[in-house]
Amino acid sequence: MSGGRGKRNRPDWQIIRSVCQLVAGNNISRAVTTINESNSWDLVIDTATTEKCFGLIASNLSQENLIDYGVTEEIRRIIHDAHLENVTRNMGIFSQALKVTQALNSSGIKPIFLKGTASLLTRANADIGAREQADIDLLVEPDQIYQTCETLLEIGYSFIAYSKANKNHRDIDEAKRNSRFHHHLPPMVSPDHALPIEIHKTHLPIELKSCPSMESLLRSCEIHDIHGAKIRAPSIEHRLIHLILGEYVRDGYWSKSQVPFRAISDYIDLTTACSAPGSRIKWDQVDKHCASKRRHFLAMLAICLPEISSPYLLSTKPPIFQEMLIIGRYNHSLLGSLLDFQGRARHLLNALFSNPNKIFSYFERMKI
Incomplete structure (x- = not known):
C-alpha cells in the first residue's frame, strides 16, 4: 500500500468522497485507506487547498495515529x-478581530x-486551527457604517482601490460610491494584520430575495x-x-452541482453544537427563508456522506x-x-435581473 504523493489531473468522485469524509471527520x-491505495495524496492536498479546507482536514487528521494508517512520513x-x-x-486573526472590536x-x-469569524471568536472549545479564512466579515447598523469606517481608518486601515493603478485610499465617500450596488464596502487592509476586513451594509446580497x-x-x-470586548454573533438560525x-x-x-466542503463542515459543526440537551434549532425559522434550498443541501450531504447519522440527512x-449530476461532474x-x-x-443573469446596476459597476471598475 502506497502512501506517497501521486500525480493525477483532476479528482474523480472517489477522491471527492474521501475529501468529504476527511472534512467531516467521518470514516x-x-x-485514508482509499487515498493510500490510489496513491492520491497529492490530488487530495491540491483539491483541499484550492477549496480552502486543508486546514480542517489537517486538524482532523492531527487527532489520528497516521502511522497505523500507513501514511508516509x-x-x-x-x-x-x-x-x-x-x-x-x-x-493572529483572533487577535486582529479582538483589536478591531x-x-x-x-x-x-x-x-x-x-x-x-463568528465561529472563531465564540467557539471556545473548538480547534483554533480548523477553519481557513480569506477575510473578516463584520456587520453594523446602517447608521454606524460611517463611524465604523472612521474608527478603522484611525487604527491604520485603508480601503483597497479597485483600480490597479491607484494606491489604497482613506476616502469613505469614495468607498461608499464604489460599492453603492454591493452589500459590503471595499475591503479594508492594514499593514500590521493578515486579513482584509469587509464592512457589510447588509448580511446577504440584495439578489437573494428570500x-x-x-x-x-x-x-x-x-x-x-471576549476578553472584555463586546461582540455580537447571529443566531444559529x-x-x-x-x-x-x-x-x-x-x-x-x-x-453547478459542486460539493461545498466548507459548507458541509460548517453545517455539521453548527448543528452538532446545538445537539446538547436544552439546545434547539428553530427549523421553521430557517425553512421560512430557504426550505427548498435546505432540502437540496441535505440531499447533497446524503449523497456525499450517506453513512453519516441523523440529524444531518433527509x-x-x-x-x-x-x-x-453531482457524481457525473467529477x-x-x-x-x-x-x-x-x-x-x-445563472449567477450573471440573476444579478442582472435582480440588481442590474451591479453589472454596470463591474464594467466601471474594468474601465478604470
Whole structure:
C-alpha cells in the first residue's frame, strides 16, 4: 500500500468522497485507506487547498495515529505543518478581530461578526486551527457604517482601490460610491494584520430575495464578551440561513452541482453544537427563508456522506437526478465544464435581473 504523493489531473468522485469524509471527520480510516491505495495524496492536498479546507482536514487528521494508517512520513509532515500554520494564522486573526472590536467598542459600536469569524471568536472549545479564512466579515447598523469606517481608518486601515493603478485610499465617500450596488464596502487592509476586513451594509446580497430582514438578524443577535470586548454573533438560525443562501446558493455550488466542503463542515459543526440537551434549532425559522434550498443541501450531504447519522440527512432517499449530476461532474470533465458554465451564466443573469446596476459597476471598475 502506497502512501506517497501521486500525480493525477483532476479528482474523480472517489477522491471527492474521501475529501468529504476527511472534512467531516467521518470514516477517516476508510478515507485514508482509499487515498493510500490510489496513491492520491497529492490530488487530495491540491483539491483541499484550492477549496480552502486543508486546514480542517489537517486538524482532523492531527487527532489520528497516521502511522497505523500507513501514511508516509512526508505526508504526515505536510499535515502537521499545515495544521500548525493554520493555528498560528488563526491566532493572529483572533487577535486582529479582538483589536478591531476594542476600537469599535470605544466608539460605542458592538460589531456583528459573520461566518467563520463568528465561529472563531465564540467557539471556545473548538480547534483554533480548523477553519481557513480569506477575510473578516463584520456587520453594523446602517447608521454606524460611517463611524465604523472612521474608527478603522484611525487604527491604520485603508480601503483597497479597485483600480490597479491607484494606491489604497482613506476616502469613505469614495468607498461608499464604489460599492453603492454591493452589500459590503471595499475591503479594508492594514499593514500590521493578515486579513482584509469587509464592512457589510447588509448580511446577504440584495439578489437573494428570500433572505431575512436586517431587523430580524439584529433582534436575534447574541452578545459575547471576549476578553472584555463586546461582540455580537447571529443566531444559529441566521447562520444556517447564511450558510445555505450565501455559501451554497450564491457562491454557485448549488447551480453547478459542486460539493461545498466548507459548507458541509460548517453545517455539521453548527448543528452538532446545538445537539446538547436544552439546545434547539428553530427549523421553521430557517425553512421560512430557504426550505427548498435546505432540502437540496441535505440531499447533497446524503449523497456525499450517506453513512453519516441523523440529524444531518433527509429521511428519504436523495433525488436520483441530483445524485447523477453531482457524481457525473467529477467523473466526466465535459459535464463538469457544462455545469460550471451554467452556474456562471445563472449567477450573471440573476444579478442582472435582480440588481442590474451591479453589472454596470463591474464594467466601471474594468474601465478604470
